[in-house]
Amino acid sequence: MIFRQLFDPTSSTYTYLLGDSGSGDALLIDPVYEQVPRDLALLQELGLHLRATLDTHVHADHVTGAWRLSQRCGSQIALAEAAGATGVNRPLRHGDRIDFGSRYLSVRATPGHTNGCLTYVLDDQSMAFTGDSLLIRGCGRTDFQQGSPQQLFASVHEQILTLPENCLLYPAHDYRGITVTSVAEERRFNPRLGGDVDVGDFTGHMNNLNLPHPKLMAVAVPANLRCGQPDTEALPQETPDWAPLTLRFSGVWEIEPMTLLEHAAGLQIVDVREAPEFIDRLGHLPGARLVPLSQLMGRLDELDREQPVVAVCRSGVRSAQASVLLTKAGFGKVANLAGGMLRWKTEGLPVASGSV
Incomplete structure (x- = not known):
């Protein structure tokens, strides 16, 4: 059981x-x-x-x-x-x-x-x-x-x-x-x-x-006495409306790689790896901004609080932490890239390379 x-x-x-x-x-x-x-x-x-x-x-x-x-x-x-x-x-x-x-x-x-x-x-x-x-x-x-x-x-x-x-x-x-x-x-x-x-x-x-x-x-x-049914008879919004997301039991919202590719134009993509990783064999997402996790809290002013943010790292672990930190800092639209760059590369999605 x-x-x-x-x-x-x-x-x-x-x-x-x-x-x-x-x-x-x-x-x-x-x-x-x-x-x-x-x-x-x-x-x-x-x-x-x-x-x-x-x-x-x-x-x-x-x-x-x-x-x-x-x-x-x-x-x-x-x-x-x-x-x-x-x-x-x-x-x-x-x-x-x-x-x-x-x-x-x-x-x-x-x-x-x-x-x-x-x-x-x-x-x-x-x-x-x-x-x-x-x-x-x-x-x-x-x-x-x-x-x-x-x-x-x-x-x-x-x-x-x-x-x-x-x-x-x-x-x-x-x-x-x-x-x-x-x-x-x-x-x-x-x-x-x-x-x-x-x-x-x-x-x-x-x-x-x-x-x-x-x-x-x-x-x-x-x-x-109504079993929790609201007076309005309407369900509250349970999923963010800026992209299809999945809530994990950890409390972090995740976005699938293909979904991110489709919605990338309206998002801020923040890569929280260290600078050498940003240009390694995995590359990085086109349009991604490099803000290492160690620097994130000191560089919040570089991000638009009104525009959704997707955090990215190698496997999704550091970016999950970044998502939590951004949410606690008052960013209302935050998601983590499921599986990170490893999954993005496995699914054959486009990557950029070159200097930071």
Whole structure:
């Protein structure tokens, strides 16, 4: 099985990718709207087809990427039936099974944080995805969206902490950078729900948290009750409009050699190799400007910030770094030549030679 844990730093949300290597089927748990391009890039690089998105609950701190991914991948949108959201292809109940290739997740209802909280358990019970029902050494709040401390206490103790001790637990959030826990750890060390804590202790604690509402709650909850579909019913622009590009999971946009040849007239081509390489056997692209990577940040004023920039090097490694640096410096239209001059030469495309 293919497994990846992804992170959104703005909302401290974990998104989980599960894939079956045999069939190529994949699931995404708790996708974030703004991170959809990242998730699509990873799916493409791993050769996976997204079958469904699964939200653990109606989130109050970020907008789900479920609708956006469905538009791009044709994936089903799965969410608790109890949530009452529109746009759900597969309303989930306790005991349901979600297949992906030869693997599957079992659905356990774990309400209490919200009335529609679900926990997803892998078929061999080696891992479970607990949403906000059980966090690492904590749990979700119980003071809005039909939350109930009594219900959450029962959910955690009956549906999560009854899993095998070595079952790994993956939450929807962690604000300290901790990535995973286990049933055994939470039974023993969770200060709210572990050890000898009873429902009275827990209820008294949760009813006196006095937390402010999440900053994005007024936006996120209505949007998530539409599964993340915008009011405009229009997809945001995901691909730059100045050339056909591919976003890599590294976060770098790439342009194919033939595409660059076709669009070269309107682009700034910046070769970031050292001067001797610019005139070696590989040559350089016609019209390319030599700005070695070591000098790039000191020569930004030589480049037009309004015109797209394509970075080039021998193999695409240094130019990928240049692309990142240019983007951080405020250049809005930047791409890396896929495969660099090695691939350009292999494809028999025109090169220039001569002095710098």
